[in-house]
Amino acid sequence: xxxxxxxxxxxxxxxxxxxxxxxxxxxxxxxxxxxxxxxxxxxxxxxxxxxxxxxxxxxxxxxxxxxxxxxxxxxxxxxxxxxxxxxxxxxxxxxxxxxxxxxxxxxxxxxxxxxxxxxxxxxxxxxxxxxxxxxxxxxxxxxxxxxxxxxxxxxxxxxxxxxxxxxxxxxxxxxxxxxxxxxxxxxxxxxxxxxxxxxxxxxxxxxxxxxxxxxxxxxxxxxxxxxxxxxxxxxxxxxxxxxxxxxxxxxxxxxxxxxxxxxxxxxxxxxxxxxxxxxxxxxxxxxxxxxxxxxxxxxxxxxxxxxxxxxxxxxxxxxxxxxxxxxxxxxxxxxxxxxxxxxxxxxxxxxxxxxxxxxxxxxxxxxxxxxxxxxxxxxxxxxxxxxxxxxxxxxxxxxxxxxxxxxxxxxxxxxxxxxxxxxxxxxxxxxxxxxxxxxxxxxxxxxxxxxxxxxxxxxxxxxxxxxxxxxxxxxxxxxxxxxxxxxxx
Numbered sequence: 001x002x003x004x005x006x007x008x009x010x011x012x013x014x015x016x017x018x019x020x021x022x023x024x025x026x027x028x029x030x031x032x033x034x035x036x037x038x039x040x041x042x043x044x045x046x047x048x049x050x051x052x053x054x055x056x057x058x059x060x061x062x063x064x065x066x067x068x069x070x071x072x073x074x075x076x077x078x079x080x081x082x083x084x085x086x087x088x089x090x091x092x093x094x095x096x097x098x099x100x101x102x103x104x105x106x107x108x109x110x111x112x113x114x115x116x117x118x119x120x121x122x123x124x125x126x127x128x129x130x131x132x133x134x135x136x137x138x139x140x141x142x143x144x145x146x147x148x149x150x151x152x153x154x155x156x157x158x159x160x161x162x163x164x165x166x167x168x169x170x171x172x173x174x175x176x177x178x179x180x181x182x183x184x185x186x187x188x189x190x191x192x193x194x195x196x197x198x199x200x201x202x203x204x205x206x207x208x209x210x211x212x213x214x215x216x217x218x219x220x221x222x223x224x225x226x227x228x229x230x231x232x233x234x235x236x237x238x239x240x241x242x243x244x245x246x247x248x249x250x251x252x253x254x255x256x257x258x259x260x261x262x263x264x265x266x267x268x269x270x271x272x273x274x275x276x277x278x279x280x281x282x283x284x285x286x287x288x289x290x291x292x293x294x295x296x297x298x299x300x301x302x303x304x305x306x307x308x309x310x311x312x313x314x315x316x317x318x319x320x321x322x323x324x325x326x327x328x329x330x331x332x333x334x335x336x337x338x339x340x341x342x343x344x345x346x347x348x349x350x351x352x353x354x355x356x357x358x359x360x361x362x363x364x365x366x367x368x369x370x371x372x373x374x375x376x377x378x379x380x381x382x383x384x385x386x387x388x389x390x391x392x393x394x395x396x397x398x399x400x401x402x403x404x405x406x407x408x409x410x411x412x413x414x415x416x417x418x419x420x421x422x423x424x425x426x427x428x429x430x431x432x433x434x435x436x437x438x439x440x441x442x443x444x445x446x447x448x449x450x451x452x453x454x455x456x457x458x459x460x461x462x463x464x465x466x467x468x469x470x471x472x473x474x475x476x477x478x479x480x481x482x483x484x485x486x487x488x489x
Contacts, residue, residue, distance in 0.1 A: 007218045008217060026051050040166070042157045044138050045088045045121040074115070075119050076171065077161045077162075079170070080124055086100060087100065087120070107171060110199075110230045111230060123156065125156070126351075134412075152182030152408060156185075159182035162217060172190065173212065173214070179216060180428050180440040183216055185408035187480055188218060190217075197227075197243065198213040200212070201237045208239075209316060228247070256468065261400050263284060268401070275447060283454045297395070305433065310422060312433070315366050319362070357418070389436060402427050402454070404427065439470045440453040
């Protein structure tokens with residue numbers, strides 16, 4: 001049995017049936033990481049000894065019948081902006097190069113309760129600000145599908161680790177598409193749940209009204225199972241929702257008969273690569289053939305999403321990142337003669353150029369005289385975007401469209417043109433602004449063999465609709481393993 005080719009749910013089943021053990025699976029993944037990290041650089045920190053010890057403990061509990069869940073014994077990777085007790089947590093920034101939290105994020109604790117084994121922390125764009133995983137202080141992550149290309153961002157390390165089979169599943173965070181876009185670029189499944197579904201406690205904040213933790217997995221079954229495990233009401237997070245129905249795996253039914261699917265015309269206009277457009281529309285036809293009702297409609301306000309998002313996200317980032325000053329933890333400049341200079345030098349030396357750019361932008365839109373003109377106006381447009389989606393969901397069960405205008409760009413292309421990088425988020429950011437759930441499923445490849453993802457968006461707290469549509473589509477095609485994984489067979 002090739003352990004690494006299994007999905008997370010398949011592996012847990014094999015462990016329960018005694019065909020393998022959590023220790024064997026963890027060892028296999030750690031060996032794979034050791035072999036591939038020099039090439040792909042998916043991780044910032046790998047906790048080899050800690051993971052093997054945790055796997056031994058989990059295995060004993062499985063054998064004793066104490067752990068029987070669908071993820072018990074499965075090795076996971078965690079994006080490096082989620083606190084993990086006793087493990088370095090850097091947000092891929094110099095300013096947190098020595099930060100070891102004394103507690104774990106609630107989502108990570110929920111995974112561990114389910115019997116997951118934590119392998120380590122994945123690379124990301126610094127403070128989740130970027131779309132390529134090139135702004136990391138610890139170096140660039142490469143796309144396992146083609147190492148000359150980026151894996152997407154900001155959860156690029158998590159997506160690449162899943163695609164390269166350097167973990168069985170991973171957690172990422174999504175502020176403007178940071179789970180869904182790298183999932184699309186790397187040819188895996190990624191989901192951003194409804195805002196408030198997964199606790200943000202222990203997630204180092206970028207844009208607090210937009211951030212949400214979600215899974216990156218090999219298939220939709222894993223995605224629904226992981227989401228079920230990490231969902232909980234958390235009084236420590238004031239935005240956490242007490243949800244009645246969190247039985248996401250019940251939506252894993254290959255039946256979309258009668259489901260109404262809307263396709264926004266606005267998502268298929270100028271700037272969209274023809275190969276991406278054709279692949280997404282072909283996927284819509286598959287669902288139509290399965291009995292879904294598919295029709296085009298005008299969503300409106302798409303052009304306003306990017307300026308709205310970057311105004312709100314940057315404003316929240318400038319406030320959230322004030323706490324990194326070199327006083328209590330993190331990087332501190334050593335050559336300062338007074339407190340003010342120490343703040344100034346610690347922050348200018350500790351933050352990278354993209355983070356500085358967004359902090360300055362956020363400070364500008366929040367400044368006296370510009371607050372009304374920019375920030376308040378952006379909040380009003382955000383409300384209008386939510387209203388446009390509400391009107392769409394009065395007619396449709398789900399909305400279907402592309403994830404990004406193109407497939408994964410080459411390394412170095414996006415950093416030279418930040419505006420172009422921002423425009424790459426045009427199809428994903430509205431989901432965050434409106435607090436909606438969205439899932440990315442692979443739906444084809446371009447002429448260079450790079451994956452293309454399809455995005456399915458649902459109404460608030462209607463994750464089951466998008467899981468059902470994604471699962472039904474997925475059943476029509478085989479999982480496309482990475483070439484590097486196939487080479488091992």
